[in-house]
Structure formats: structure tokens, C-alpha cells
């Protein structure tokens with residue numbers, strides 16, 4: 185199986201503060217990988233560097249002059265769901281129109297049949313079909329989060345990156361979302377990178393993990409997630 189992401193000898197720092205020290209790892213294509221690590225260990229910094237590589241901007245890392253740094257991300261259509269954000273009470277769009285913003289229809293003011301069908305499919309995948317005409321501002325925190333994910337799905341990504349997507353969800357919706365993204369990832373054979381503080385589902389639903397600690401990254405099969413990586417985070421999980 186070929187790799188979708190290869191990182192070699194990558195260092196990230198803000199000023200004098202080293203966040204990641206000369207890390208290397210590889211992620212196979214079509215893999216569901218969960219990124220775990222305590223607050224501030226560099227999870228978001230890492231995915232921002234991967235995204236910047238794809239969109240052609242300079243990444244946040246420092247070049248390693250002795251051993252050449254490499255970040256290679258094989259993705260034509262990357263979609264990213266950032267940490268939860270509230271767009272405010274006066275946001276005017278319905279959930280369906282908000283999801284349509286994910287489509288790259290350019291200046292064309294109408295949607296074609298394929299695009300309409302992609303929106304309906306994305307609504308179903310996140311269990312929002314019945315609420316499609318609700319204004320996003322009237323949706324609950326969890327419904328909003330699912331709308332953000334649907335907006336990413338409608339882009340039909342080959343790599344989907346999610347930064348703590350279940351943080352605003354109750355336990356039932358969190359697990360439902362894991363299962364739904366896992367099913368989609370397997371059906372469409374895409375790559376998923378999912379930052380999570382909840383490690384309870386990883387062994388059952390993911391393929392692999394990246395564990396960030398002390399500036400290092402340990403990677404492996406999800407089934408082999410070390411207890412130390414899992415136990416560190418359990419107390420941090422907060423469902424609202």
C-alpha cells in the first residue's frame with residue numbers, strides 16, 4: 185500500500201519553544217488515523233503544517249539542515265473541519281445553504297443535479313436531513329458541528345482532516361459521528377486524520393494512531409494504542 189502522508193525529520197517551533205522535535209512518520213493511503221496527545225503537544229500545529237504543504241504555503245516547521253526535512257501529502261481534494269466555531273445568532277443561511285458553500289461552483293449562481301445530490305447525501309450522512317431548512321443559527325451546538333462536517337463532506341475529499349469534531353457533541357452523537365465518518369471513509373476509500381481527546385473508540389473504529397508527547401510522535405496500529413496514550417486523555421473528555 186502506498187503512503188498518503190510522509191513526514192521526515194520535521195521540527196516545529198514558536199520562537200525558542202520547540203513543539204515537535206525532528207519527528208518522522210508515515211500514513212498509508214485510505215487510512216483512518218487518530219491524533220492524540222495532551223493539550224499543547226502540537227496536534228493542531230502538525231495538521232496546519234500538512235495542510236499548508238497541500239496548498240503550497242510554507243509550513244510552520246523549521247528546516248533540518250543535517251537530515252533533510254520532508255513533508256509529502258498526496259491529496260488533490262483536502263477538506264478541513266477546524267475546532268468548533270459559532271457563527272453567531274444572526275447568521276442568515278439555512279443548514280442546506282451553508283453546506284452548499286462547500287461546493288466549488290465558482291460564480292455560477294445555481295447548483296447542478298450532481299451538486300444537489302451531494303448536498304442531500306451529506307445531510308443524510310450527518311443525520312441532518314430533517315433539519316436542512318433550519319437556520320444554522322437556530323441549530324444546537326452539536327447540530328452546527330455536524331453541519332460543518334457535512335460542508336466538508338460535500339467537497340468529496342480524498343483526505344478529510346477534523347480537529348476535535350466531537351468536542352461539542354453528546355456521547356451518543358459523538359459515537360454516531362465516528363461510525364458515520366468511518367463508514368464513509370471505508371466506502372469512498374479516503375484518508376481521515378482526526379484529532380481526538382476521547383480515545384475510547386479508537387481501537388474499534390480507527391486504523392492507526394499518532395501519539396504526540398514531549399515533542400515526539402509515536403505511530404502505530406489503532407489496535408496497539410498504548411494504555412499511556414489512552415489513559416492520559418480520559419479525564420479531559422467533556423461532553424456538553
Ligand SMILES: Nc1ncnc2c1ncn2[C@@H]1O[C@H](COP(=O)(O)OP(=O)(O)OP(=O)(O)O)[C@@H](O)[C@H]1O
Pocket residue numbers: 198203221222223224225226227228229230
Ligand atoms: N501562533 C502561535 N504562536 C506561538 N505559540 C503558538 C502558536 N500556535 C500554537 N502555539 C503554541 O504551540 C503549542 C502547541 O499548540 P497546538 O495548538 O498545536 O497544540 P494542540 O496539541 O493542538 O493543543 P489542544 O489539544 O489544546 O488543542 C501550544 O503551547 C501553543 O500555545
